[in-house]
Amino acid sequence: MTVHNEIDIAEVVRRSGVPISTLHVWERHNLITPTGRSGLRRQYEDGILQRIAAIVLLQRGGFSLAEIADLLNNGMPGDDKTRIATKLVELHRRQDELTAAITGLEHALSCQQPSLMACPTFQTMLDDALPIKPT
Amino acid sequence: MTVHNEIDIAEVVRRSGVPISTLHVWERHNLITPTGRSGLRRQYEDGILQRIAAIVLLQRGGFSLAEIADLLNNGMPGDDKTRIATKLVELHRRQDELTAAITGLEHALSCQQPSLMACPTFQTMLDDALPIKPT
DNA sequence: TTGCTCCTCACGTCACGTGAGGTGGC
DNA sequence: TTGCTCCTCACGTCACGTGAGGTGGC
Numbered sequence: 669m670t671v672h673n674e675i676d677i678a679e680v681v682r683r684s685g686v687p688i689s690t691l692h693v694w695e696r697h698n699l700i701t702p703t704g705r706s707g708l709r710r711q712y713e714d715g716i717l718q719r720i721a722a723i724v725l726l727q728r729g730g731f732s733l734a735e736i737a738d739l740l741n742n743g744m745p746g747d748d749k750t751r752i753a754t755k756l757v758e759l760h761r762r763q764d765e766l767t768a769a770i771t772g773l774e775h776a777l778s779c780q781q782p783s784l785m786a787c788p789t790f791q792t793m794l795d796d797a798l799p800i801k802p803t
Numbered sequence: 804m805t806v807h808n809e810i811d812i813a814e815v816v817r818r819s820g821v822p823i824s825t826l827h828v829w830e831r832h833n834l835i836t837p838t839g840r841s842g843l844r845r846q847y848e849d850g851i852l853q854r855i856a857a858i859v860l861l862q863r864g865g866f867s868l869a870e871i872a873d874l875l876n877n878g879m880p881g882d883d884k885t886r887i888a889t890k891l892v893e894l895h896r897r898q899d900e901l902t903a904a905i906t907g908l909e910h911a912l913s914c915q916q917p918s919l920m921a922c923p924t925f926q927t928m929l930d931d932a933l934p935i936k937p938t
Numbered sequence: 939t940t941g942c943t944c945c946t947c948a949c950g951t952c953a954c955g956t957g958a959g960g961t962g963g964c
Numbered sequence: 965t966t967g968c969t970c971c972t973c974a975c976g977t978c979a980c981g982t983g984a985g986g987t988g989g990c
Binding site: 679682683684685717718719720721722724725726728729739740742743749752753755756759760762763765766767768769770772773774776777782783784785790791793794795797798800801802803 | 819864878888898902911917919920925926935
Binding site: 677678688692707708709710 | 969970971972
């Protein structure tokens with residue numbers, strides 16, 4: 669039989685790095701639930717740390733708090749998989765956008781021009797980032 | 804001598820893809836300025852499209868509207884370069900986070916487990932995404 | 939004159955962050 | 965009893981989105 673240790677909210681903050689104000693918000697959105705209280709202080713089952721890691725990963729994946737609550741609280745039915753597949757398309761696009769932004773900024777660092785907009789190399793990268801439609 | 808054409812806000816929206824509500828916000832933050840009005844409608848110099856592309860790129864680079872206004876309105880003094888270098892470190896980290904999120908979600912798609920948290924492979928990826936400190 | 943799009947202004951949203959004033963346990 | 969951290973609740977912030985009611989040009 670596995671022993672489930674209860675851990676204090678202070679320890680959750682310390683070990684996860686997630687600030688207490690964020691934990692309060694997540695609780696209001698039904699993402700996390702304390703198992704009880706010690707006086708006023710929230711106590712959690714130690715599995716909360718894995719759950720928090722999952723929330724962080726899904727948030728980086730661009731899911732809203734409401735979507736994450738859905739994914740974690742309900743099982744993983746077929747339409748969840750559809751939503752994940754849709755998100756993945758968007759994530760690959762964001763990866764490309766991020767790469768373009770990095771390329772542009774790295775050039776800006778080495779550029780001798782007096783301002784960003786005066787740099788011809790930066791200019792040519794812009795159209796790549798946000799395609800301007802013809803007149 | 805170069806002729807500067809004026810273009811209507813409707814054309815700016817169409818050619819850049821940026822919604823009008825966003826253009827209004829950017830104007831209040833001194834990121835863009837109309838050259839004049841035709842009746843009530845804002846008119847812009849056609850160079851606005853390049854500027855909008857730069858704003859989008861910098862935003863994807865994680866700069867706030869206030870920071871972008873600074874970068875574009877003032878020149879590019881040395882401390883701007885320092886700020887860009889600092890951002891670049893953060894951007895490379897975000898690139899890694901995004902990659903980790905994509906890897907996790909791609910596994911979730913192929914996983915047969917009834918819920919995300921039940922999947923052992925997903926579990927092992929979590930600690931990679933958000934390192935949990937020891938007790 | 940009738941539509942149409944744009945205008946301004948106020949308010950809503952999302953995911954928090956920040957006090958203000960109060961409580962519980964060492 | 966004194967600190968300390970956590971508690972709740974309200975309000976602020978950032979970057980917009982969304983009406984509501986009004987104006988100008990074809």
